[in-house]
Amino acid sequence: MRILRILAFPISLIYACVVYVRNFLFDIGFLKSREYKTPTVCVGNLSVGGTGKTPMIEFLLQTFQTDYTIAVLSRGYGRKSDGYQVASEVSTVEVLGDEPYQIAQKFPGVTVAVDASRQNGITKLESTVAPDLILLDDAFQHRKVTSRFSMLLTAYDNRYVTDWYLPTGNLRDSKKEAGRADIIIVTKCPEHLSVKEQEKIIGEIKPIKKQKVLFSYLHYKDQLNGLDKELRMADIKTKRVTLVTGIANPKPLLAYLLTKGIVVKQHLNFRDHHFFSATEIANFNAQECILTTEKDYVRLKGKVANLYYISIEHQFLNNGGEVLKEAIKTLLK
Structure with a gap:
């Protein structure tokens, strides 16, 4: 590139x-x-x-x-x-x-x-x-x-x-x-x-x-939000976490997760504003825990089980x- x-x-x-x-x-x-x-x-x-x-x-x-x-x-x-x-x-x-x-x-x-x-x-x-x-x-x-x-x-x-x-x-x-x-x-x-x-x-x-x-x-908030429940960062330390991002620069998020002791099993990185296909969503549903950004969450809400997002603020x-x-x-x- x-x-x-x-x-x-x-x-x-x-x-x-x-x-x-x-x-x-x-x-x-x-x-x-x-x-x-x-x-x-x-x-x-x-x-x-x-x-x-x-x-x-x-x-x-x-x-x-x-x-x-x-x-x-x-x-x-x-x-x-x-x-x-x-x-x-x-x-x-x-x-x-x-x-x-x-x-x-x-x-x-x-x-x-x-x-x-x-x-x-x-x-x-x-x-x-x-x-x-x-x-x-x-x-x-x-x-x-x-x-x-x-x-x-x-x-x-x-x-x-x-x-x-x-x-x-x-x-x-x-x-x-x-x-x-x-x-x-x-x-x-x-x-x-x-x-x-x-x-x-x-x-x-x-x-x-x-x-x-x-x-x-x-500032990354400790609370992780999902469709029907909330978790804390500590709650996913023992899970096989798949990170899904469709943002311009996911590096700061990856660095933050590392400081919190979150082991990302795989990082599925897509282009910014990506609309996810049925095949991609089926793959997400096969994972134990999907962690994503708030911007990506609004495109996946209601389509993926075990889906949580992390909020940020300036x-x-x-x-x-x-x-x-x-x-x-x-x-x-």
Whole structure:
């Protein structure tokens, strides 16, 4: 795979040129961007996948849903539907996509909508729901909408500052576009990241005057949830565990399980947002214990016996969570 990426370097140069021209046309106003009356917060990244956007959306919902009417707008990547869709009691993961469906299930009081056109989605939300705040999931590169506040996420072990354009690297947008972000969050950090290394990373990022750089790590919850019962990590130490993942980067989860003494008999790793076939599901049902992520669980729920998922949430270093909350509160005032 690495050799193929190196050979694809000429293609990455063409991709970089296309990205540059597109951003330039937005910068000079040839391509138009629209701002809306409803405050919008964009949660996005410059690279493909794996920075923790969905847990960050959930962090914001947990913080503000009590005091404000909030809507979440996503593209609904991987869904099997078209156009504008709003989550309801009868919505399926196929209609919404796995991540919007997950959010809708966890936050029933929040309007969750999907639309490939962010402009159309915001217009419909304003006319039907009139929320106090719209969270735009994975919309940093969608410049047809000017967000009031932008959060740029970058993974600790794959920071955009050291990355290159697709398909040689993972960048889907220019590094200089980081200047449009209000806050840059380095996610998936070691829990005890030293101040010295934090300063080194800030030096790499070179934030402009208005920007803050925050650091977060993933907290894995000890409770494992299933369709009809719950377990603790300690309960599966004696089981033959099969790990099923369809996410961008399962390495942090594998490392965490190792620290907890969980022996993974086999790891079945699929592409991000993978919809599982009948043959794959039959194989899962033949296993003693299936452990998966929450995003994968919503695509397997009710189809696999002995299926459990592990939840994650962002926790911040240096009181960064409070800094982020205050920034959003200021926007809403």
